[in-house]
Amino acid sequence: MERNEVQSESDRALTIGLVYDLPHKLERTKQHPFPVFAEAEWETSETLKRISETWSQLGYRVIELPLDKSFLSRWSNEHHELDLVHTLVEGWGSLSREAWIPALCELSGVPYIGSHPYAQCVAMRKSTFKILCRHHGVPTTDFMIVQNEQDILALPDAFLRRRLFIKPDCEGSGMGIDASHSISDSPDATLQTCRRMLADFPDGIILEELLEGIELTSAFLGHEQCEMLPIAQIEVADGVYGLANKSKEEMGEKVSFPELPTSIKNTIENAMNVLQRRVGLEDFTRFDWKLDINCSPMLLEANPLAGLSYYYSVLPKMAAAAGYSYAAFLERLARSAMERRRDRRFWYGRERVLAEMKRY
Structure with missing residues (x-):
């Protein structure tokens, strides 16, 4: 297929599920005090519209599945209609958040765009990567990880004397990274930054050689x-x-x-x-x-x-x-x-969940 060619005529009936975080602020309560940057990775309404329209232009039937209160019931009722899933879900607060939808797709026997849950996690x-x-x-650079005060106190003096770059170990979209504090030139500044950042990023902070x-x-x-x-x-x-x-x-x-x-x-x-x-x-x-x-x-x-x-x-x-x-x-x-739709990762879901379907 040429690079500027869209979907072939024989594939125009394929249905794609577009799964995404709702592009508006989380409700912040005493029980769930989400930080102000929690939604930083989520796509905007304009981007979601452009992606949905592009899939339609390519000949796909698009079913939009936003992650709202009705998502699980809608998935239960509608996933059998899907030939493919395009997930944009970033979620928040979980080390497996980018794997939520790929894992659900595998359990349901539905192909999806992107890496499998293990790779996402x-x-x-x-630091694991x-x-x-x-x-x-x-x-890759030398690095250390801190997840608590004990880790901070255990940082080697020789490492602390280096010029370091400090950032969250488990976030994307530049969250927690800023010119005001991410580069540290002294041990004292490094320790202060780590303590301050752990309050917002409890999954850990990674310190890398600058x-x-x-x-x-x-x-x-x-x-x-x-x-x-x-x-x-x-x-x-x-x-x-x-x-x-x-x-x-x-x-x-x-x-x-x-x-x-x-x-x-x-x-x-x-x-x-x-x-x-x-x-x-x-x-x-x-x-x-x-x-x-x-x-x-x-x-x-x-x-x-x-x-x-x-x-x-x-x-x-x-x-x-x-x-x-x-x-x-x-x-x-x-x-x-x-091309991977017949991969063994989907067998279990198709046998147990989609056994009635014959299209594969």
């Missing part, structure tokens, strides 16, 4: 024989790629596609291939990198549920640089997911 905790990186020979080089992001599409997208450079005015630069109102970052040395490109693409196979990343994943003092790329994190907004997400711009229209980009994701 492993990538959620940055970095441990896997080191095991598989993927370059890298002074440029920031890059890479991505692949597909599964098995993956397609590598052009590597992008990210630049922000304050030098810290955090929540303030990841606005859902506009793109606060500058995205460019520089001509990189072959050594950097090969290191990044080889690492993506290794992690795709070993972790089981599928359909699409974006990876964040920074160069060290020797201009060697160091992996910061992987995002298997990277933003897909036409308006403010980096990944669609990377796909556009590879020649994809927005519609062709989404169709590429759908084709990759549908």
Whole structure:
């Protein structure tokens, strides 16, 4: 299929379920005191509309399934109609939150776009993913993790004397990252920042050796024989790629596609291939990198549920640089997911939950 070609005539009857967080504020109560940034990763109404309309233009019948009070009952009644699910659900407060819908799809025997629940959970905790990186020979920075006061007191003096970058271990969209506190030049500042951040991010704080080089992001599409997208450079005015630069109102970052040395490109693409196979990343994943003092790329994190907004997400711009229209980009994701629809992960759900269905 050509990159700008939409769904073939024979596939036009396919039904896709679009599952998403409701794009409005959580109700904050004494019982549930959600932080003010809880909704930072959720897509806007404009993005949801654009994605839904694009699927319709591609010939899909779209069933929208927002995560509201009726979601579980609607899923029970309607999931048997779905040929494919596109989940945008980020949730909040759970280390498995990005795996909620993929796990539900597997239990229900319904194919979905994106990586399986295990991969989503492993990538959620940055420190766990970095441990896997080191095991598989993927370059990444030195780091320490703090989850409580005992961990803070146990930080080695030699590590504290380094210039460090401090951020939540289990969040996305730059939450908890800000130019005012994320870079620490002294042990006292590091300890104070850790204590302050643990109140908002109790799943842990990761402290990394600060890298002074440029920031890059890479991505692949597909599964098995993956397609590598052009590597992008990210630049922000304050030098810290955090929540303030990841606005859902506009793109606060500058995205460019520089001509990189072959050594950097090969290191990044080889690492993506290794992690795709070993972790089981599928359909699409974006990876964040920074160069060290020797201009060697160091992996910061992987995002298997990277933003897909036409308006403010980096990944669609990377796909556009590879020649994809927005519609062709989404169709590429759908084709990759549908190629895996007979995978063994769906057998149990189909046998027990969808046994009456004959279309597979």
